[in-house]
Amino acid sequence: MAKVFRAAEMMSEDVQSYVISCQYQVASADAPIEDGSFVKLGELKPDTTYAAAGDKDYNVYLASMPTAVTDKVVVIDYPGVSEGSIAGNSYRMGVKLFDLVAPAGRPVRARRLALGDRFWLGEDNFAAAVDANGYATLTPNDVRLTPASAAGDNFAVKIHLGKDFNYGQSAKGKLYLCEVVGL
Secondary structure (H helix, E strand, C coil), X not given: CCCCEEEEECHHHCCHHHEEEEEEEECCEECCXXXXXXXXXXXXXXXXXXXXXXXXXXXXXXXXXXXXXCCCCXXXXXXXXXXXXXXXXXXXXXXXXXXXXECCCCCEEEEECCCCCEEEEEHHHECCCCCCCCEEEECCCCCCEEEECCCCCCCEEEEEXXXXXXXXXXXXXXXXXXXXXXC
8 A cells, every 4th residue: 555646647747837836834834745645725935035025936836735625736746766865975766656755845746637637546645445436536634535426516536447556565555547527
């Protein structure tokens, strides 16, 4: 079981303005955020680089967890890899696999969603067991989706199929192909 996000066919792969950066916060404090999380965007992040009061970082939005099923959300697509420090040198190596977490205070890539977007999510990106032919909607006060029997009138994905995955001996579980059917 793992948290996984993989773009399949998404508008954000072709339209640059659909890929944005955000910095996740809980109660106005920077917090880590997991790959495949659904978050709502707030204002542009304040920028203190220069002395002018009220400056904004034009490239980074503040983000928080959705609080209602009616919230407009983006999905976190963290492109991180394994990283560490050896003898004072920072190393990053590997490929994106699973259970990636963006550190607190670091802007992370997010994708705006469009009707018809398709992507893969791991089973831990859902708040409950998934029906491979059902739907999933936002979960208030959570960054995961909740399986549902119908799409409803707000954000929803149709779950088309589930398939087994495993990465070596460290992670195994299910991946689900999801299509955005409601915004």
